Amino acid sequence: MTAPFGRRRCEVVGSRASGGYRVFSLLDTEGPSPAPGQFYMLATEAHWEQSGGRPFLPRALSVADTAGAGDGIQLDFLIEGIGPGTDRLCELEESEGVWVNGPLGNSFSTPAELHRFSNPPGGELDAVRSGPAGAILVGGGIGIAPLALLRRRFAERNVPTRVLLGFRDEAHSGGLEDLFSCCEVGLASEDGHVGHRGYVTDLLSAMLEGDDAQSAAVYACGPPAMLEAVRAMCAEREVPCELAMESPMACGYGACFGCAVPKPDGGYIRLCVDGPVIRLPAADAGASERGNRA
């Protein structure tokens, strides 16, 4: 299902604090239902170019949840104000208009699909291809957003799913009650305010020590250092893995060539049209997310 061509106005139907983050909701009466991992380019209808001429470009946000609503679908986004664009989106109030382009990009695979990709049929690993250990979702900070919709879709398909989330500190955490209330979540925080004191990858490392690890599939989204750690752990243990990545992006539909991410064999992919979900090993997970775009 392709995105409607052009940008469309959607109305804000909710915005609330969620820990140190916010969740805002849009009513989309035109677009198709997004798949987990897909994103939208968003800009407020009013006061986007504020004093100083920024924000100027729309911001790419992964959709965190979706549900049928009235004559359309509700799209929920998790956001942290870290620059002029995200700050403005944090101010959204009900009935404001937002310019929406999407859903854009690719989406996550199921564990069974991931095992088929990494172990062709008939091989000696045939027995574990279906991924009986299910999915392990690993999120860091604001990167937990796309994993919330992924967890919902996996639950609908009865895919066994374990969720590990990590945050820097209390101010840089949120979304738990709003997006992950219905499931058990393994938590880590760098300051120890909740869960394991340390990195979420410590929890993943312990989980991958289990006997069933090779039949699991890992899905991760978070800061580059976390993604690189997840990539290395999964590569070492031969666990199939998909990462949702971030890169500075002006357009979101392949026009600007700004969101280039290096490929291991040279050259670049455009993360907007070839991602944002990267099946390993297809791109350098540690690619920079530097930028002033937020």
Add this chain to the structure above:
Amino acid sequence: MMNASEREQSTRAVDFCGIELRHPVINASGTFDAIAARRVYGDALLEDFPFSAFVSKTITPEPRVGNEPQRIWETPAGMINSIGLPNKGLDSFLREDLPQLAELPVPLVVSVMGTSREEFSRLVTGVDEREEVAAFELNVSCPNVHSGLIVGEQPAETLVLLETLRPMTEKPLIVKLTPNVADPAAVAVAAVEGGADAVSLINTLKASAIDPLTGLPGVAAGHGGLSGPAVRPIAVAQVRAVAAAIEAPIVGMGGVSSGADAHELIAAGASLVAVGTESFRDPRAGQRVAEELSKLLPAD
């Protein structure tokens, strides 16, 4: 959404170098990838194509992977890009991309760039035999490997390049002028003297930004090209200066995001207007600008 005949009525047909266009708004090279957009939006893109002609991303003789990230940096009312002209190279473009671009419902302009007259010649002769191509845009914002000079910054280099290419094709040649010169009109005059049918301007302005978090340039290449509404007054000034110096038609561009902006460039002397950065914010911007513009132009 309007159907095709309603769109015809809401905009105004123009003739440009003998090419009939359904309205005066095209895209700036490198700001809209019609093949990628069709993957994203499907055939709705063809039914509602936003531009009256499509200008390809610049093609070079050999493939280029483009610049190391970071490639873009948001600035006040604009952005800096240093993309580095990633493209498949001439042969793959002709084999893989051109058949797909030929399915677009509008005339096709192919943008080419070489680092020598020999490279430009190879590009023009390679593309010239393809009937699906209506015109060339010559990207001259690149150093000549022999002289080290950027062709488009030198009237003499521009003249010799056009004199070399003119006999190779009967298709219109549009020279894309750089704004990073003291006197763009002198380069435009040389281009027309050499046989150019039209000029297009402005390309992006050389610009830098420093990342306050690192103290390093915001784009990895150190500098890039500035585009967006921030550059529009410069585009207006340069289009006026060039229009005063040549009779040939001008494709005006630089920060156009509305019909009023397009109208300003037409008032300054442009025959066509190109939309670039605004397409990043609104994929359908070209059609919107054309509809707004038609309301501002006097009736026939």
